[in-house]
Structures are given as C-alpha cells and as structure tokens.
Amino acid sequence: MKMPLVIIGSGHAGYTLARAFRQHDTSTPVVVLTEDGGEYYSKPQLSHGFGHQTSAAQLIQNSATGMAAELKIMVRPHTRVTAIDFAAQKITAGAAQIPYSDLVLAVGAKPFVPPIEGDGAQDILTLNNLEQYRRYFDTLNRSEHVLVIGGGLVGTEIAHDIAQHKRVTLVDIGSRLLERLVPEPVSQRLHSVMDQVTLRFGTVVARIDKVAKGYSVTMVDGVKLTVDAIICTAGLKPRLDLTAGLEIQRGIVVDSYLRTSQAHVYALGDCAEIEGQILPYLQPITLSANALASTLAGKPTPVHFGPLPVAVKTPRYPIQLAGLTQGSNLDWQINEGDDGLTALAHRDNKLVGYVTTGSRNGFSLLPTLMR
Numbered sequence: 001m002k003m004p005l006v007i008i009g010s011g012h013a014g015y016t017l018a019r020a021f022r023q024h025d026t027s028t029p030v031v032v033l034t035e036d037g038g039e040y041y042s043k044p045q046l047s048h049g050f051g052h053q054t055s056a057a058q059l060i061q062n063s064a065t066g067m068a069a070e071l072k073i074m075v076r077p078h079t080r081v082t083a084i085d086f087a088a089q090k091i092t093a094g095a096a097q098i099p100y101s102d103l104v105l106a107v108g109a110k111p112f113v114p115p116i117e118g119d120g121a122q123d124i125l126t127l128n129n130l131e132q133y134r135r136y137f138d139t140l141n142r143s144e145h146v147l148v149i150g151g152g153l154v155g156t157e158i159a160h161d162i163a164q165h166k167r168v169t170l171v172d173i174g175s176r177l178l179e180r181l182v183p184e185p186v187s188q189r190l191h192s193v194m195d196q197v198t199l200r201f202g203t204v205v206a207r208i209d210k211v212a213k214g215y216s217v218t219m220v221d222g223v224k225l226t227v228d229a230i231i232c233t234a235g236l237k238p239r240l241d242l243t244a245g246l247e248i249q250r251g252i253v254v255d256s257y258l259r260t261s262q263a264h265v266y267a268l269g270d271c272a273e274i275e276g277q278i279l280p281y282l283q284p285i286t287l288s289a290n291a292l293a294s295t296l297a298g299k300p301t302p303v304h305f306g307p308l309p310v311a312v313k314t315p316r317y318p319i320q321l322a323g324l325t326q327g328s329n330l331d332w333q334i335n336e337g338d339d340g341l342t343a344l345a346h347r348d349n350k351l352v353g354y355v356t357t358g359s360r361n362g363f364s365l366l367p368t369l370m371r
C-alpha cells in the first residue's frame, strides 16, 4: 500500500496544500492531523467578526468531515502530534504511530504575550484560532471597557471593530498605530478617524490585578485604568515544538522548495521561515501551497513571491499597502485628495512600495514594484 502524504495542521496552509495536491494526484492517500477541530474558516474574519456579532459557529465554512469528503482525504481532528522520527519516517500522535512518504509541517504560530505581573495576567485573551475567538466573543459580549495591547495590523483592526459596540483603550509601546507598516501621515489620519478609541502610546502594561469587577491595569508610567477584558495582539511566534532535529531560526528554516533540513519533510505557512523571511499572510501561503503541491506530485517547483499586497480592515479608513513601506531610508512622496491619500516610497530613485487609503487603490502600481 502507498504510504500517505501526512500534513500536520488544518489552517489555511494545511488545507490549501491538500486541495492543490489533489489537483495533481487523486490516488496518494493524504492524512491531515490537527489538534483543533479541523473546521475550515477564514482567519482574517476573526478581526472583524465581533462588530458584526458573528459567532465562532457562524464563521465555520465546513466541518472536518466535510473537508475530508470534499478533498478525498483523511482528517483526524483533536489529534496532537507529539514526535517525529525522521529516520523511520513516522510520526507519533497519542498512542498511534503513522508512517509518511512525505511530511508537511503547517503548524502555524503562537500568540506572543509579553511578561506582565499580577493575578489577572492569566486571563489575557489572544486571537489566533476559532477556540480563542469563541472565548474573545463571549468575554467581550459581557464587557463594557476593553483594553487592546498592540497597535499593529491585528490590534488596530480589532480596536476599530470592537469600538462599534464597546469602550476601547489601545496601548502600544511605539508612537502611533501601524508604525511599522505605514508612514506617519497615514497613522495620523487613522487616529482621527478612530477617535472613539482611547490611544495610549509610548508605554506598556506592567501589571494586571483582578478586582471586584474586572481588572485593574497599571502601565509602566504609573497610569492606571479599570477594564473588563484585555486582549493582546503583540505578535505571533512560529510554533517550534515539533522541530527537534530540524534547522530552525525564527521559524522552521526552508528553501524556496519549502524543504526543511530533513529529507521528505517540508514546512509552509506561519511556522516557516522561507529563505530568511516569515510571511504570515494568506497570499504567500497560497503561493507556497501551490508550488509545494507540484513538488510533492513529482515536479519540483520553487515558490516566488512578488511584492505582497496587504489590506488593513478598518472600514472607516481603508488602507492598502505593498512592497517596502518601513525603514528610515525611504523617501516618501504623498498626495492627498477628497477620495484618500497615496504615499509612494522611493529608494535610490526607484519606487519600492506604496500605501493608499480611502477609495484609492494601488494595485496598478504592483507590476512596477515587481520590476
């Protein structure tokens, strides 16, 4: 009997790979193992589901059983892989040992929560899967005042979203929202549109103590506030708990063919560091899955990434960006009208990135960035 292709993880990376592989090969058995419920859902919806009062159940587009039937694969939900024997080409999940012909790690990332003192710190919410969304949704619905830690992409999106129904304070160590993604004038416009959110910059949360009703939060600068819920969006770290025997740096190190340092073992998605880059977005994951599916079907194919467009889901002030938009050595040209703003980033007189806002759309500039 043919050994299966084994995929660990049922997120965008795992399922997109399984789907792409089935387009090349309908006979090799494919097994997807996942420690979660194996439901198919769109993770970007997590950051704007609360505003629409969409429950976790409503976000699910297909069940594990439905995915198995649709893709003609085996899906084993609630199955945590605990060890990999690279020499024998088999994995351990509970009492089971499963052999593989090829193994793909699509294990994603874990939310990073900075060290915070106090007995309330253990109740900090994070938002990186359906289970976490369930807790976030229920807790926020019982809350009046919510603290968001982190003003990057996800923190900005959820603060904007939650503020439709709740009082929100956002705290960030930097000096403005999206500091590492957009030039200052774009952040300033966003701040004025998000005037219903209290923004606190240049400080961090030092401790969180449980009080009779909610939490008392103390910042390092001594400022105190009382909130009912705290959500941390301070970033994600690739999951590296299955990597003994693999080369790792910030993520699982892979080349442009998504090959790890072990034969027949590949990685993609939020857990992978592809030629030095971690690209935790859907489009690079889809490109990686398509290339890897061809490779696994017998046609070695490297992945190529052009400049990746990113949309910030802040409907009151929509923002799109692509290419290089951070770094002090960029020369920005900004023009603004009633329909929005266009910021072009140049380096050595060459267009290297852009940010557009409002109804302006920078997609026509993408081919220029690719040159």
Ligand SMILES: Cc1cc2nc3c(=O)[nH]c(=O)nc-3n(C[C@H](O)[C@H](O)[C@H](O)COP(=O)(O)OP(=O)(O)OC[C@H]3O[C@@H](n4cnc5c(N)ncnc54)[C@H](O)[C@@H]3O)c2cc1C
Pocket: 008, 009, 010, 011, 012, 013, 014, 033, 034, 035, 036, 043, 044, 045, 046, 047, 079, 080, 081, 082, 106, 107, 108, 109, 127, 128, 154, 239, 242, 268, 269, 270, 271, 279, 280, 281, 282, 283, 285, 311, 313
């Ligand atoms: C709130 C939010 C909003 C976002 N918005 C956007 C957006 O607008 N646009 C965009 O492009 N990107 C966005 N992203 C990023 C994008 O959603 C992710 O990059 C992508 O979904 C990651 O997919 P993944 O499959 O690599 O990881 P995950 O979805 O995290 O999947 C990892 C899988 O591995 C499984 N797993 C882990 N360890 C084990 C183990 N030991 N045994 C068994 N199973 C295991 C888990 O159960 C899970 O199924 C957003 C992310 C978040 C959190």
